[in-house]
Amino acid sequence: LPLNHVYEQIFDIMFHLSVGHIVNFTENTDTVMADMREVSPTVFHAVPRIWEKYYSAIVLKMADATWLKRTLFNIAIKIGTRYNNKALSKEKMPLLLALQYKVAYFVIFRKLKKRLGFDRVRFGSSGAAPISQEVLKFFLSIGIPIREGYGMTETTGVTHISDEKTFKVGSVGKPLPGTEVRISEDGEIVVKHKGIFKGYYKDEEQTREVLHDGWMYTGDVGEIDEEGFLKLTDRKKDLIITAGGKNIAPQYLENMLKFSPYINDAVVIGDGRKYLTAIIVIDDENVIKFAQDHKVQYTTFASMTRTPEVIELIQQEVDKVNRQVARVENIRKFKILDKKLYTEDGEVTPTMKVKRKAINEQFADLIEAMYKD
DSSP states (O other), X not given: OOTTSHHHHIIIIIHHHHHOOOXXXXXSGGGXXXXXXXXXXXXXXXXXXXXXXXXXXXXXHHHTSOHHHXXXXXXXXXXXXXXXXXXXXXXXXXXXXXXXXXXXXXXXXXXXXXXHTOTTOSEEEEOSSXXXXXXXXXXXXXXXXXXXXXXXXXXXXXXXXXXSXXXXXXXXXXXXXXXXXXXXXXXXXXXXXXXXXXXXXXXXXHHHHHEETTEEEEXXXXXXXXXXXXXXXXXXXXXXXXXXXXXXXXXXHHHHHHTSTTEEEEEEEOTTSSSEEEEEEEOHHHHHHHHHHTTOOOSSHHHHHTSHHHHHHHHHHHHHHHTTSOGGGOEEEEEEOSSOOOXXXXXXXXXXXXXXXXXXXXXHHHHHHTTOO
């Protein structure tokens, strides 16, 4: 992230000044993995897109591995998943499973972490955008601890974060000391502490909308469980109400779609509509490899997105998600964009969060085409 972003300022400036650790920057997004192997950090923080890229790289790399390596990896992942599920549910760990995990870690995960540059990582964090729970569980299973946090520029960054031992997958943790949090009647997250900003520069109207008696109305919808952990649902303005009156959080479905190594971005649409649709941006590197492996004929990136083989590939990934959710949340149709989403085009933020209004306006014809039949 750029240094003017509050997430970057907290982790790379404020933490550095208070703790005195060494900060390393990647050369660019294309060299992240090589830089990680060179530095081998003890703390690593990143936006979800980076963690998703790592996950995709591991899955596809193992798919091309020898039969023996692929089999050992799949067995280790199954053991890691069972071990992690037991640990997360705080159940008593069976001795046999604990021993199996130690063997899997020593034989598979230890070497994998070293190749990724994660062999010394004691704490990994994800913030600035939502991350798929499945991605988090995958990294936990192989021994890489990732914790989510929550905050805004207006709240001077972090208001919630999970620590190394006290956490729940799917939550952004408990409020930091001195932070008050409550949920308004319509489900909006409202926070208060000494670091709340004074207001927007020369914009009193917007300031009055978000600040009330020292409380910051975040615009995010969420819930607090009985232990005080905060779980985010979606942005309040992004919630979908279908023509049938069903409330749907698109972010949840989009994260499930992005768990696929072939999908880079997804925008679920359906507000006021009879059913849900999606605009999908494919992961060009992984889909190009798929096309080469399956001898798919294409000339340009745009033409590749229109090939029957690629459309069927993405349909299979959408079907996987549909099988995991309620019928009303099923994505009935989708369109693959023949381009990436760029910050320069106003389609995504610097943290790679999709700007829905811009997408809806720019691709209005594409969206309407999915509802014509």
